[in-house]
Amino acid sequence: MIVGEQKPLEEIKAKVDGYSKILILGCGTCVKTCFAGGEDEVAMLALALRLSLKMEGKSIRVEEQTVERQCEDEFIKEAAANIADVKAVVSLACGAGVQMVASRFPQVSLLPGVNTTFIGILEKAGLFTEKCLGCGNCVVDLFGGICPISRCAKKLFHGPCGGSSKGKCEVNADTDCAWQLIVDHAAATGQLDKLAEYVPPKDWRSSQAGGPRKVHREDHEI
Amino acid sequence: MSRGKLEKTLGEGKFAVTAEIGPPRGANAEVIRQKAGLLKGCVDAVNVTDNQTAIVRMSSISACAHVVQMGMEPVMQMVTRDRNRIALQSDIMGAYSLGIRNMLCLSGDHQTFGSQPGAMNVFDIDSVHLIHTVKTMRDEGKDMSGYELNVAPRMFIGAAENPFADPFEYRVIRLAKKVAAGVDFIQTQCVYDMVRFKEWMKQARERGLTEKVYILAGVTPLKSARMAKYMASKVAGIMIPEQMIRRMEGAAKETAAAEGIKICLETIQELREIPGLAGIHIMAIEWEEKVAEIVKDAGLYPRP
Numbered sequence: 001m002i003v004g005e006q007k008p009l010e011e012i013k014a015k016v017d018g019y020s021k022i023l024i025l026g027c028g029t030c031v032k033t034c035f036a037g038g039e040d041e042v043a044m045l046a047l048a049l050r051l052s053l054k055m056e057g058k059s060i061r062v063e064e065q066t067v068e069r070q071c072e073d074e075f076i077k078e079a080a081a082n083i084a085d086v087k088a089v090v091s092l093a094c095g096a097g098v099q100m101v102a103s104r105f106p107q108v109s110l111l112p113g114v115n116t117t118f119i120g121i122l123e124k125a126g127l128f129t130e131k132c133l134g135c136g137n138c139v140v141d142l143f144g145g146i147c148p149i150s151r152c153a154k155k156l157f158h159g160p161c162g163g164s165s166k167g168k169c170e171v172n173a174d175t176d177c178a179w180q181l182i183v184d185h186a187a188a189t190g191q192l193d194k195l196a197e198y199v200p201p202k203d204w205r206s207s208q209a210g211g212p213r214k215v216h217r218e219d220h221e222i
Numbered sequence: 223m224s225r226g227k228l229e230k231t232l233g234e235g236k237f238a239v240t241a242e243i244g245p246p247r248g249a250n251a252e253v254i255r256q257k258a259g260l261l262k263g264c265v266d267a268v269n270v271t272d273n274q275t276a277i278v279r280m281s282s283i284s285a286c287a288h289v290v291q292m293g294m295e296p297v298m299q300m301v302t303r304d305r306n307r308i309a310l311q312s313d314i315m316g317a318y319s320l321g322i323r324n325m326l327c328l329s330g331d332h333q334t335f336g337s338q339p340g341a342m343n344v345f346d347i348d349s350v351h352l353i354h355t356v357k358t359m360r361d362e363g364k365d366m367s368g369y370e371l372n373v374a375p376r377m378f379i380g381a382a383e384n385p386f387a388d389p390f391e392y393r394v395i396r397l398a399k400k401v402a403a404g405v406d407f408i409q410t411q412c413v414y415d416m417v418r419f420k421e422w423m424k425q426a427r428e429r430g431l432t433e434k435v436y437i438l439a440g441v442t443p444l445k446s447a448r449m450a451k452y453m454a455s456k457v458a459g460i461m462i463p464e465q466m467i468r469r470m471e472g473a474a475k476e477t478a479a480a481e482g483i484k485i486c487l488e489t490i491q492e493l494r495e496i497p498g499l500a501g502i503h504i505m506a507i508e509w510e511e512k513v514a515e516i517v518k519d520a521g522l523y524p525r526p
Contacts, residue, residue, distance in 0.1 A: 154303070154329050154343070158350035158399055160392075161329055162384035162411055162459040170458035171332050183392045196395050198354065198403055201307065201347045201366070 070097025276336025301330025
């Protein structure tokens with residue numbers, strides 16, 4: 001899933017300052033799962049904004065709505081009526097959803113309320129970790145199912161670097177060294193020799209380095 | 223094409239000595255001339271670091287050019303952190319045109335440890351890719367696209383290895399990978415833990431790697447007990463035995479530096495007895511004036 005974090009209240013408050021009525025628009029898929037922008041977070045943010053602004057003697061009307069996915073027109077059109085009624089929308093979707101809403105409703109100011117952070121997993125309750133950079137050409141089979149492109153701070157194809165210590169990465173002592181995991185996996189499955197092979201440099205054209213990407217499925221066109 | 227002094231010394235089976243200098247945080251070439259001058263005649267080649275610890279400094283390539291102008295031989299360190307493959311290959315050609323004959327292929331310290339932690343890193347390729355690239359440029363006369371170069375940069379190719387980083391059992395496999403990619407010589411992280419280093423060397427010999435690559439053991443003289451404790455606890459990939467830290471602590475404040483040099487000399491003596499070891503690499507951090515003394519007292523002077 002796409003993992004995001006809600007922006008600090010102070011930052012959102014500064015963005016909405018000067019508007020008399022806003023809509024907080026949640027997204028019910030990825031950011032809901034990571035507690036950044038689902039229905040519950042929309043309600044909590046609305047409450048916090050109302051209270052906080054009231055204490056400062058400012059009046060603002062805060063409307064709430066959450067759609068299934070802000071990255072699909074089919075769902076965001078459900079918000080058209082509410083959006084028509086405000087000058088600004090705080091979107092709690094990821095960067096994709098924010099832009100989809102902005103392009104569909106160009107007349108309103110679109111204010112992002114979430115920082116999109118990574119493609120990751122729910123590792124355990126309350127902990128989300130990065131697992132993919134979306135490089136466009138998956139090669140995890142070469143590394144025992146562990147991606148060094150997203151999980152090594154230096155994207156090393158031939159790690160580990162000299163900063164791997166006791167299974168942890170020198171850049172962040174809370175982060176597992178991806179290459180320690182790769183070596184452990186290879187050792188446990190008797191494939192250490194496979195790791196001795198040279199892996200050629202990556203062709204980054206499939207990644208963001210090649211510019212914005214598209215997936216075009218003609219078989220699904222209507 | 224004439225070989226460099228380092229390649230020649232190692233090729234003749236003589237015990238090599240290299241040392242390291244860091245370029246200044248500014249455009250003053252005099253700093254390079256001064257630091258390199260302290261090493262003149264007592265080392266076979268001088269490593270010039272490439273924005274080490276990710277602190278912005280004068281570029282390695284230009285500092286190396288100053289060293290060449292002094293009639294000395296540099297080892298240009300090159301990290302893949304700051305440049306993509308286009309810039310790396312271009313700089314390798316330029317370096318060779320300036321008379322630089324040795325280079326050390328590194329991935330580089332992570333930028334978050336440096337003076338500008340908000341910088342974007344590159345890591346288009348890694349250190350093993352860089353070794354392979356330099357080898358292809360030298361031996362096949364081609365760049366990474368296969369384009370034939372009008373003059374091939376005939377570099378003597380080095381890389382680093384850290385026997386003290388984890389996972390230990392994999393370290394020698396990684397060394398083998400660098401050898402397969404085409405590395406000619408290795409300079410290691412500084413050796414304090416002799417037991418672990420000897421075990422790593424044994425593994426390298428068993429795999430036949432010491433026959434294929436020249437290994438130079440890194441040494442860094444300790445200046446104080448504080449430095450020893452800092453390096454042991456805060457720098458990933460450095461191992462200093464407890465006993466050695468206690469020895470530094472036991473020395474009086476005014477004799478601690480001398481004790482550090484003494485330990486360094488004992489280390490060099492012990493290293494020279496390890497079968498398959500081709501030389502030493504002295505990294506006297508901001509202590510370049512001590513290198514000549516160390517080389518002389520270790521009995522490694524004059525140089526061939």
